[in-house]
Amino acid sequence: MASAGISLDLFASPAQSPRYSGFIERFFRTLLDRDALEERTTDQPFCITCDRFAFEAHLRGRCSHCDAESDGGICEACGKPNAGADLIDPACVTCGGTPERRPLRQLWFPLERYRSAAEFTFACAWLNPRARALVAEMLAQPLPDVPATQPAEWGIAVPASGYDDQRISAWFELGPHYLALTDLLPEARGNPGGWQTPWTGFDNVVQCFGFDSIYFHVVLFPAIFQAFDPRLRPPIGFITNEFFRLDGSKFSTSRGHALWAGAFLREHDADALRFHLARVAPEIEQTNFTLDEFEATRRDELIGIWDDWLKDLAKRCEAAGGMVPLAPAPRSAPLALARLASLFGDLSHCYSVQGFSPSRAAHLLSEIVRVARRFRAEHAVFDGKPASALEAAGALAVELAFARSLALAAAPILPGFADRLWRDLGERGAVAEARWELLPAMPTAGTAISLSTTGYFEPARPGSEPAPPEPTSEAEAAPPADDIETAPSEAEGEPIEANAEARAEAPSPAERTEPAPRANRRRAR
Ligand SMILES: [Zn+2]
Ligand SMILES: [Zn+2]
Numbered sequence: 146m147a148s149a150g151i152s153l154d155l156f157a158s159p160a161q162s163p164r165y166s167g168f169i170e171r172f173f174r175t176l177l178d179r180d181a182l183e184e185r186t187t188d189q190p191f192c193i194t195c196d197r198f199a200f201e202a203h204l205r206g207r208c209s210h211c212d213a214e215s216d217g218g219i220c221e222a223c224g225k226p227n228a229g230a231d232l233i234d235p236a237c238v239t240c241g242g243t244p245e246r247r248p249l250r251q252l253w254f255p256l257e258r259y260r261s262a263a264e265f266t267f268a269c270a271w272l273n274p275r276a277r278a279l280v281a282e283m284l285a286q287p288l289p290d291v292p293a294t295q296p297a298e299w300g301i302a303v304p305a306s307g308y309d310d311q312r313i314s315a316w317f318e319l320g321p322h323y324l325a326l327t328d329l330l331p332e333a334r335g336n337p338g339g340w341q342t343p344w345t346g347f348d349n350v351v352q353c354f355g356f357d358s359i360y361f362h363v364v365l366f367p368a369i370f371q372a373f374d375p376r377l378r379p380p381i382g383f384i385t386n387e388f389f390r391l392d393g394s395k396f397s398t399s400r401g402h403a404l405w406a407g408a409f410l411r412e413h414d415a416d417a418l419r420f421h422l423a424r425v426a427p428e429i430e431q432t433n434f435t436l437d438e439f440e441a442t443r444r445d446e447l448i449g450i451w452d453d454w455l456k457d458l459a460k461r462c463e464a465a466g467g468m469v470p471l472a473p474a475p476r477s478a479p480l481a482l483a484r485l486a487s488l489f490g491d492l493s494h495c496y497s498v499q500g501f502s503p504s505r506a507a508h509l510l511s512e513i514v515r516v517a518r519r520f521r522a523e524h525a526v527f528d529g530k531p532a533s534a535l536e537a538a539g540a541l542a543v544e545l546a547f548a549r550s551l552a553l554a555a556a557p558i559l560p561g562f563a564d565r566l567w568r569d570l571g572e573r574g575a576v577a578e579a580r581w582e583l584l585p586a587m588p589t590a591g592t593a594i595s596l597s598t599t600g601y602f603e604p605a606r607p608g609s610e611p612a613p614p615e616p617t618s619e620a621e622a623a624p625p626a627d628d629i630e631t632a633p634s635e636a637e638g639e640p641i642e643a644n645a646e647a648r649a650e651a652p653s654p655a656e657r658t659e660p661a662p663r664a665n666r667r668r669a670r
Contacts, residue, residue: 206232259368452600459596472538
């Protein structure tokens, strides 16, 4: 985790934590005490060869909703639940045999009785359109009863007499496990409060999981939470992903069709991997990982475009004395800075619950670099011309504002790169601790700059030379001459530093040109 730049507040081992299993048992007992579970005997698939009931991962057949191959419990293809017994052509996963039906006494949760909790969650919480469509379809029909116990040897014992040969079912552990883990969390932080703090207080809970768990998280868990404690507030948002494939087929550790993150990160840059994974994240459809595409992202984008600009900027900064120049902003600066502010507004949305999209954020980061490269290409004509020295210095300061904004905006996705760039730009403290800016600020004139002249991403391996940089003229269409003439130009003639201070007091040209979304303004305040 650390080698991927991921830090955790808590890493719990449920099997080793008596407090965890104690919490799950208490949760289950509360459901029993509140008459939220009903004892019922139903016919369930039983494998004679294996001499056991076949359920969930022990059972496979075809989904009665979409006809795809499915395990018992939930269909990975359409995301709809099944009762196991209703799978078409069911087979025991262990021996392949066709199970017969045998009566089984279990504790069941009557989900329909708690439908209002699922409806409330659906009405209030953020879900992406595909998840909304799936939940709406399920809520339009009577909700099924759900088994709360299963005939298994592995798992947490059922705290009720007569169920020694059963365990709390996976979903009746997974639901309360969120509460159990937040109950352990304050302990890990040395901060009392228990599970009630995030779940009944003013904190907002957001859950992230795969598409095939939508039913459990949005319909079942809010219902069992309400049965457990009506004060419990459901999450405000659910972030779901589709399947991510490797070389065109499903990851499978049992078949060895997998990439082991620890080994991969010993050979590859974590920031480059995180950036690529964000870019190709399966947010609305299944996507795929190939080593060639990852290498291309690093070589052609991060080294070929980002580093290419930053290395050139580093050399020009060195030549200019290694500090942010004190110079008036060039006439074209407000237009470029307005574009930067607009990109920041979009990025704010991508990092929010409602618009959460690492994929779009990664593309917007690349767009910041492209706008900066275009700005540089336009102003390269000042180089070596004494009559334009002041404008060249002002343009350099604007480019440094782009680099500073890139560091700030890239921090969630490329934390190592962002922090290094941030410090190289003379900013104090870690970029992760820096406040998000609604209007990207100009760097302070006189700040010492020590950008890397060798780039920020690992050099390409032999045989994978960087592709030629993308022509900046194609990266962004040249603005029509009219736009340049009508662009706000109040900043012209003012020193960059004074301009930055003025922006804090009054709406800047950028804000007037392209206001950021209201939600972003609120956050910035
Ligand atoms: Zn299905
Ligand atoms: Zn079997």
